[in-house]
Amino acid sequence: MTRREQHKPSIIIVGTGFGGIGMAIQLLKAGYTNLTVLEKASKAGGTWRENTYPGAACDVQSHLYSYSFEPKHDWSRKFAPQPEIQGYIEHCIAQYELQPYIRFNKAVTGASFDESDNSWTVTTECGDTYTANVLITATGQLNRPAMPAIPGLDRFQGRTFHSATWDHDFDLPGKRVAVIGTGASAIQFVPEIVPEVSKLDLYQRSAAWVVPKSDRPFTRLEQTLFDKLPIWDRLYRALIYVKNESRALAFTRFRKFLDVVARQAIKEAESQVTDPSKLKRIIPDYQIGCKRILISNDWYPAINKPHLDLITDSISHIDETGIVTTEGHHRPADAIIFATGFRASEYLSPMTITGRDGLLLNDVWSEGAKAFKGITVNGFPNLFMLYGPNTNLAHNSILYMLESQFRYVISAVDALARYPNSAMDVREDRQTRYCSVIQKGLDGTVWDSGCHSWYLDEYGRNTALWPGFTFSYRFATRSVDTADYRFITPDSGN
Numbered sequence: 001m002t003r004r005e006q007h008k009p010s011i012i013i014v015g016t017g018f019g020g021i022g023m024a025i026q027l028l029k030a031g032y033t034n035l036t037v038l039e040k041a042s043k044a045g046g047t048w049r050e051n052t053y054p055g056a057a058c059d060v061q062s063h064l065y066s067y068s069f070e071p072k073h074d075w076s077r078k079f080a081p082q083p084e085i086q087g088y089i090e091h092c093i094a095q096y097e098l099q100p101y102i103r104f105n106k107a108v109t110g111a112s113f114d115e116s117d118n119s120w121t122v123t124t125e126c127g128d129t130y131t132a133n134v135l136i137t138a139t140g141q142l143n144r145p146a147m148p149a150i151p152g153l154d155r156f157q158g159r160t161f162h163s164a165t166w167d168h169d170f171d172l173p174g175k176r177v178a179v180i181g182t183g184a185s186a187i188q189f190v191p192e193i194v195p196e197v198s199k200l201d202l203y204q205r206s207a208a209w210v211v212p213k214s215d216r217p218f219t220r221l222e223q224t225l226f227d228k229l230p231i232w233d234r235l236y237r238a239l240i241y242v243k244n245e246s247r248a249l250a251f252t253r254f255r256k257f258l259d260v261v262a263r264q265a266i267k268e269a270e271s272q273v274t275d276p277s278k279l280k281r282i283i284p285d286y287q288i289g290c291k292r293i294l295i296s297n298d299w300y301p302a303i304n305k306p307h308l309d310l311i312t313d314s315i316s317h318i319d320e321t322g323i324v325t326t327e328g329h330h331r332p333a334d335a336i337i338f339a340t341g342f343r344a345s346e347y348l349s350p351m352t353i354t355g356r357d358g359l360l361l362n363d364v365w366s367e368g369a370k371a372f373k374g375i376t377v378n379g380f381p382n383l384f385m386l387y388g389p390n391t392n393l394a395h396n397s398i399l400y401m402l403e404s405q406f407r408y409v410i411s412a413v414d415a416l417a418r419y420p421n422s423a424m425d426v427r428e429d430r431q432t433r434y435c436s437v438i439q440k441g442l443d444g445t446v447w448d449s450g451c452h453s454w455y456l457d458e459y460g461r462n463t464a465l466w467p468g469f470t471f472s473y474r475f476a477t478r479s480v481d482t483a484d485y486r487f488i489t490p491d492s493g494n
Contacts, residue, residue: 007420009133009382009413010034012122014108014351017046019138019386019402021089022067025096026406032413036130037098038122040107044093046140048086053166053185054192056082059213059295063226063237064244064397070095071233073226079215103130110352111135113381118423118490120382133423134413137348138386141464144343144350148180152318159335163189164342172196176332178323180315181339182208184294189339190308191298200308201323201331203315206291206451207284211265213295247395248469251289252445262288272300278310289446291453292394341454347389347463355380356425368461372431372484373477375405381423381488382416384409390438391473392455392464394447400470408477415480424485441467 011032013020016039024037043049058065062075065085070092076084093099107125114121120135145162153160161167163185176199179186186202187210194200218226226233250257266283273279282303284291303310313325322332343349347369353361359379364370371377374391375384386405393401412424442448442462447455455464466473 007417008032008034009416010131011036011134011136011413012120012130012132013037013136013138014111014122015039015046015138015140015386016044016089016093016102017048017138017140018067018089018399019140019405020044020046020136021092021098022399022402023136023138023386023406023409024098024101025067025069025092026410027413028096028098028101030410030413032410034132035101036132037102038106038108038124038130039102039104040125042104043090044102045086045089048082048089050164051166051185052082052168053163053189055188056185057188058082058085059184060244060397061240063233064240065399067092067399068237068403071226071230071237073233074223075218077215077217079213108351110354111383112354113356113383113423115356115488116490118381118421118488134382134384134416136384136386136409137351137388139348139351140387141342141347141392145338146340146343147338148340150315150318155320156318156322156336157320158333160338161335162338162340170335172335174198175334177201178203178331178333178336179339180336181205181341183339183341184292185341186339187294187296187299189337191296191302194302194305194308198307200305201311201333202303202308203311203323204281205312205314206286207282208291208294209262209265209284209288210268210294210296210299211261212268213297215297241396241400244396245469245471251394251447252441252468255287255289255446255449258288258446261293269300273304275304278303281310281312286451287446287449289394290449290451291455348385353380353383355383368457368459369463370431370435372426372434373408374466375408375477376412376424376426376431376485378426378428378431381425384412389463390435391466393470394455394465396470401466401473404470404474404477408480411479415482415485419487422487422489424480424482425488426485430484438467 011027013023016037020037027035041049058080061078062080066072066088072088109123109125111120111122119131119133122130145164159167159170172193173196175197177197178201179190180203182204269279269282313327316324316326322330324330356379369389371385371388374388386402391401445467447462447465455462457463
């Protein structure tokens, strides 16, 4: 028996979205079976379990928004709907026999590092504790709905809910509905519900750039070819990747190319929105790409509906029967739906993460989240984050980034197996230098052009996006360089 076989680290993963499930699969493949996956809900799926609003779908092509090691040949459409993606995640759990490793209904409230034995102790809401050598968080960025603090909301006597917690028991037909927000979720569900409701008031703080969605169903012949000719499936996926990856040039270096996309978006709006007042207000006043570019074929036709009012006045307050704008207009509503996004910059919240010497991650990140390669943080040994700071994308599939991180984390766990009982703590100077390079890389990009978006934290720092090509991130995370880390023995501090 080799030393690695004798001293395989024990591992806890938090979350069962694409990050947590994919990480668990790769760890099991690598022979790390002392594994526990904690999930707050009663079933897996992450954001695809949570977001079940009408029209929910992915804005990355199906063949690329899936694991490279587990292709699905019978995707129904070029851009998969939510139920199909949720089904794919559940398929992967069954295919790789992950069920015995997952503990459902275990919402993690905190985790603390014990320097006496280099272990992590994880505490759940129900009072259970779990201990392991390695802690991997896969909680994502889009899991905590952002609710605006509008005065009087508690007085409203109708129904209220966030798009991420859709109330399927509420009967929409014939109702007067107010939708607050015009982001990625609203783009999808507003066209679905507008034919049902008697009146829809759409409250817009800032317009979104919307371009056509090249979506359609796959034919049976196409699905058969993907299945019978795996090389065609892989080539199709590669072509999507290359096409999407080329957008990075427009976002980061050649922003003039985005002007072509903006002209296309304006042309689409002009051809589908006949009300001059609405048309004027749905064209954004910031450079395209500064905020997330949205894709839809039915957004502008929905805006054009005569019973949809586009309201750009600020909201003053909410009363018992509706919404009052700062102009003093009262607009009655039977329901208010919040399409106000997520608290994307609050990584790992609301968990309390305690590292060496009682160091709190919330304190370390009090002025913005930072992490080495978006994965590790100085002072928190053997803690590895998936989908951490500056690993999100505006141009390609996050699953490509996650698979890069899977490989990096397994490389780190392999290193720990070679040094039994040790813990890896990223060196502060390496982390500082890395984060500085990332922020410099974001300078001059379209995301730095002056708009306010969810990419920015409260200090105006972009803690969300990777500032370049995804293949450069894959190269940077191809394996752990142990020189970037201090290996700490129990209680030694060395």
